[in-house]
Amino acid sequence: MFFQPSRISFDLPDWLEDFSKNYVSNPDLNKRMDFVIAASKRNVEQNTGGPFAAAVFEVNTGKLISLGVNLVTTQGMSILHAEIVALAIAQRKLGTYDLGKxxxxxxxxxxxxEPCGMCLGAIPWSGVRHVATAARDEDARAVGFDEGAKPEDWIQSLTSRGVKVSTNIERESACSVLQRYIKNNGSIYNPEVS
Amino acid sequence: MFFQPSRISFDLPDWLEDFSKNYVSNPDLNKRMDFVIAASKRNVEQNTGGPFAAAVFEVNTGKLISLGVNLVTTQGMSILHAEIVALAIAQRKLGTYDLGKxxxxxxxxxxxxEPCGMCLGAIPWSGVRHVATAARDEDARAVGFDEGAKPEDWIQSLTSRGVKVSTNIERESACSVLQRYIKNNGSIYNPEVS
Structure with missing residues (x-):
């Protein structure tokens, strides 16, 4: 007899709420990125997922709406990249599937x-108006992660849909977290390819 | 004080479990597609989301593992396309983030x-070895849905990662569901673009 659960859920790490409470709203983009990179580092230290974090903020005030981290291995779901987690939490919290209405x-x-192919595709549907990234695709690839297939000009694919993009914000700091993850023999969770 | 939920969940429509019980494992790909298209039609009739469904099966036996439908508007989350829902359920049910290990x-x-940019990106991470599609990107666009930016040769982006692709399976049948949705004034839930 066929059966599947009627409710699907995932849990955030215990440390995340206290960590988020230390954030003070900041209109400086680099400071917001510092906070996000610190969360990615904590996710590695706590062994709660891959070396990636993402957060949704109000653009004008820097108010934090949601903080997500990569939970692929610990929650057993391949969609749970940090960006997907942050967007899902923000939409639940604000009660809308369109953060840009x-x-x-x-x-x-x-x-x-920088977002992988899946997360890149998720961004326009979410309604966010601005995306900022630290480490580059090639930095993720250099430590063994597959960023997936992306449109040739992925930045333009966002700007053409009304989403501004800022890259290379605190890139070195994010790279150091990727390096640390690899030094600790962190799991590279790409699926096996036959 | 910052607060965000520590557990995020979404619910499947009540009709879905009974509907799934009517499926009999079938090694004929077209029959499996008929079942998936029927689910997309039911999702429209029941007013539980967009005109899209997706399911995970065992390739060799046609055994159903999970059935998902589009839940963007009813569950208030832009990531809840049918493909994402079906993959998340299958991974929860089988207890692994890699359906291809x-x-x-x-x-x-x-x-x-055919998958939008987000769902296309999610496929290689899920571990499925075969993808079959009915309606084309242009069929979805013709009724107002944005399929997003995809790599120029999206099929090759999957085959190069070990995922076979079959397109145009029962396309006309799937198109009739898209048309019906529009006739019923179904919501086109693309985010607003400023």
Whole structure:
């Protein structure tokens, strides 16, 4: 007899809420990125997932809406990249699938590494108006992660849909977290390819 | 004080479990697609989301592992495309983030419309070995849905990662569901673009 669960859920790491409470709203983009990169580092230290974090903020005030980290291995779901987690939490919290609707305050997604093909595709559907990234695709690839197939000009694929993009924000700091993960023999969770 | 939920969940429609019980394992790909398209039609009739369904099966036996439908508007999360839902359920059910690991029976994703950029990106991470699609990107666009930016040769982006692709399976049938959705004034839930 066929059966599948009627509710699907995933849990955030225990450390995440206290960690988030230390954030003070900051209009400086680099400071917001520092916070996100620190979360990616904590995720490695706590052994709660891959070396990636992402967060949704209000663009104008820097107010934190949601913080996500990579949970692929620990929650057993391949979709749970940090960006997907941050967007899902923000939409649950604000009660809308469109963070960019006309009545809403503009929101942004800040992520410690450039988005993979899946997360890139998720960004326009989320309604965020700005994306900021630290480590580059090639930095993730250099330590063994597959960023997936992306449109040739992935930045343009966002700007053409009304999403501004800022790259290379605190790149070195994010790279050091990727390096640390590899030194600790962190799992590279790419699926096996036959 | 910052707060975010520590558990994120989404619920499947009530009708879905009974609907799935009517499926009999079938090694004929077209029959499996018929079942998935019927689910997309039911999702429209029941007003539980967009006109899209997707399911994970065992490739060799046609055994159903999970059935997902589009839940963007009803569950308030932009990531909840049918493919993402089906993959998340299958991974929860089988207890792994990699449906293609060496010890596993090969799995496939059958979806009523070609995947958007996000879902395309999610496929290689899921571990499925085969993807079958019915309606084309242009069919979805013709009724107002944005399929997003995809690599120029999206099929090759999958085959190069060990995922076979079958397109145009029961395309007309899937298109009729898209048309019906529009006739019923179904919501086109693309985010607003400023």
């Amino acid at each position: 006309e009545s809403a305050i503009p929101h942004e997604l800040i992520t410690s590494t | 060496e010890s596993a029976i090969p799995h496939e994703l059958i979806t009523s419309t």
